[in-house]
Amino acid sequence: MTKNEIADVLTQIATLLELKGENPFKVRAYQTGARALEAIEETELARLVASDELQSVKGIGEALAQKIAELHQTGRLGFFDKLQASVEPGLVELLEIPGLGPKKIRALHEKLGIADIAALTAACNAGKVAELEGFGAKTQEKLLAGIRNREAYGKRHLWWDALEIAEPIVAGLRGLAPVLRAEAAGSLRRGLETVGDLDFIVAARDVAPVVRWFTGLRGVKEVTAQGETKASVRFESGLQADLRIVPEEQFAFALHHFTGSKDHNVQMRQRALARGLSLSEWGLVPAAGEGTAKAKAEAGQSLPAIRTEAELFAALGLAFIPPELREGLGEIEAAEKGPLPRLVELGDVRGAFHNHTTASDGRNTLAEMAAAAESRGWAYLGIADHSKSSFQANGLSEERLLKQVAEIRALNASGRFTTHLFAGTECDILADGSLDFDASVLGQLDYVVASVHNALTQDEATMTQRVIRAIEHPHTTMLGHATGRLLLRREPSKIDLAKVIDAAIANRVIIELNASPWRLDLDWRHWRKAAERGLLCAINPDAHETDGLGHVRTGVAIARKGGLTAEQVLTTWPLAKVRSYLDARRPKD
Numbered sequence: 001m002t003k004n005e006i007a008d009v010l011t012q013i014a015t016l017l018e019l020k021g022e023n024p025f026k027v028r029a030y031q032t033g034a035r036a037l038e039a040i041e042e043t044e045l046a047r048l049v050a051s052d053e054l055q056s057v058k059g060i061g062e063a064l065a066q067k068i069a070e071l072h073q074t075g076r077l078g079f080f081d082k083l084q085a086s087v088e089p090g091l092v093e094l095l096e097i098p099g100l101g102p103k104k105i106r107a108l109h110e111k112l113g114i115a116d117i118a119a120l121t122a123a124c125n126a127g128k129v130a131e132l133e134g135f136g137a138k139t140q141e142k143l144l145a146g147i148r149n150r151e152a153y154g155k156r157h158l159w160w161d162a163l164e165i166a167e168p169i170v171a172g173l174r175g176l177a178p179v180l181r182a183e184a185a186g187s188l189r190r191g192l193e194t195v196g197d198l199d200f201i202v203a204a205r206d207v208a209p210v211v212r213w214f215t216g217l218r219g220v221k222e223v224t225a226q227g228e229t230k231a232s233v234r235f236e237s238g239l240q241a242d243l244r245i246v247p248e249e250q251f252a253f254a255l256h257h258f259t260g261s262k263d264h265n266v267q268m269r270q271r272a273l274a275r276g277l278s279l280s281e282w283g284l285v286p287a288a289g290e291g292t293a294k295a296k297a298e299a300g301q302s303l304p305a306i307r308t309e310a311e312l313f314a315a316l317g318l319a320f321i322p323p324e325l326r327e328g329l330g331e332i333e334a335a336e337k338g339p340l341p342r343l344v345e346l347g348d349v350r351g352a353f354h355n356h357t358t359a360s361d362g363r364n365t366l367a368e369m370a371a372a373a374e375s376r377g378w379a380y381l382g383i384a385d386h387s388k389s390s391f392q393a394n395g396l397s398e399e400r401l402l403k404q405v406a407e408i409r410a411l412n413a414s415g416r417f418t419t420h421l422f423a424g425t426e427c428d429i430l431a432d433g434s435l436d437f438d439a440s441v442l443g444q445l446d447y448v449v450a451s452v453h454n455a456l457t458q459d460e461a462t463m464t465q466r467v468i469r470a471i472e473h474p475h476t477t478m479l480g481h482a483t484g485r486l487l488l489r490r491e492p493s494k495i496d497l498a499k500v501i502d503a504a505i506a507n508r509v510i511i512e513l514n515a516s517p518w519r520l521d522l523d524w525r526h527w528r529k530a531a532e533r534g535l536l537c538a539i540n541p542d543a544h545e546t547d548g549l550g551h552v553r554t555g556v557a558i559a560r561k562g563g564l565t566a567e568q569v570l571t572t573w574p575l576a577k578v579r580s581y582l583d584a585r586r587p588k589d
């Protein structure tokens, strides 16, 4: 196991022990151990394990050292397995309800015998939770709202989570002998921030083995439908997937149809009809005369054989429309006029600016983050750890920040990494809109990401003024996660984004596209208009560990959905251009 995987296990052990009401010092020891582990570099960890020196690390005692070594070497820990088995699964599930931590759950369990969400709902409805010491009517309300949200949100999945399931399936389908072509369609292909279910389209010479392979996939909990040319399954995570198998000559039509969106399809069909054609998932055929579109398509009446989506669009007098734009929001009108602008691609990305290290709440050291950026071939990486007011995230004091700046400068000078490091901060926007650091400190950085982390529930006018004030600060380079939303978990703050975008443009401040799969903030629906008016975007993964840098892929999908070109995204620019941009942005004193 890697150090972060081991740290995850230690954190889970702490939570389980807390649920069981164990000694708080014991609980704390596991939490401290997890943090201590993250601060060690991977190679150093291997050395310490091999030489049996883990105990020399501050925060890791004898009992922990043994467990860490076992996990590092075998990937398993009997103690953890037993502990997991000894806690009722319903109690662990209760942790997913906002406002419930291990302590509260234990109180509910001990005093009201609540051991799962259903029992909690019943107790709240009966008013019993409000009567408990430390809870009250407000908490009871909040818990009920959390349970309702969970049900509503439970039906959709983060794009990133859906992608992780879909990608190996597409690869697997393509590897089957009878399969000629296979793609994931639907909202996943359109890069929508959340996905209802997966849709796979396959062209195959033989159907039965494909259906068999699909319904037999590991992780399939239930086969919900099975026909001659299609199947639907539900995975353990609750995500469902549809598979449709078509003859090769129908593939482009089926792929287009099941990519959607519904609105886009309706407009395409209308456009076809206006030209005397009938478009469906089976083909494009003359609209007039006898027979269904399906029968005509099968009789080979399709217009000049169409093998690709590009040919399908061309047959209707349209330039190719990338899947991300197919939302029925004017893309057909645009494609009528000629080729659409080339949208930003993953390969265009050369760096990112909002990334954390173990100095604040990240899980990899500065050097590990730099190495990870280098192995991605990035030209630059910006380090923006939390500022002092974010104490819950171990925010940096002025002193610690300036020490980090010196470390970054030294690393750059050493030539150890080909990736250039920029020194920044994710500086809290305080409740009144002022920044968490003085200008004298901010002036020593290469850039400043300003973000809201507390007082998220201010009213709209206050929040809008607060963020605009931060945008007007001469040292602010970019605004971080503009609305603070957490997809499927937390609603955006109330804020007038039109005014915020105006202020950003007027003050030449960048707004980030936070590429964390939970955020994707600013939302894609705002980008095109804003970028046309001069707003510059930065795709920032908000990485808290080396793997988190990979989230730029989500950001690129959303940027494409927002119609952004590479030019409109700072983090695709070459290093020299970024440097002179940042130099020019810094206030001259």
Ligand code: DGT
Pocket (backbone or CB within 6 Å): 185, 186, 187, 188, 192, 194, 195, 196, 197, 198, 199, 257, 258, 259, 260, 261, 262, 263, 265, 266
């Ligand atoms: P989702 O799964 O809720 O995230 O969204 P989609 O877009 O993946 O929707 P889904 O899985 O129900 O269907 C996939 C595509 O199939 C959808 O985007 C468009 C097409 N489609 C499905 N049902 C209809 C329909 O009744 N009319 C039209 N025009 N297209 C449909």
Ligand code: CA
Pocket (backbone or CB within 6 Å): 186, 187, 188, 196, 197, 198, 199
């Ligand atoms: Ca779908």
Ligand code: CA
Pocket (backbone or CB within 6 Å): 186, 197, 198, 199, 242
């Ligand atoms: Ca579907």
Ligand code: ZN
Pocket (backbone or CB within 6 Å): 426, 451, 453, 480, 481
């Ligand atoms: Zn943040």
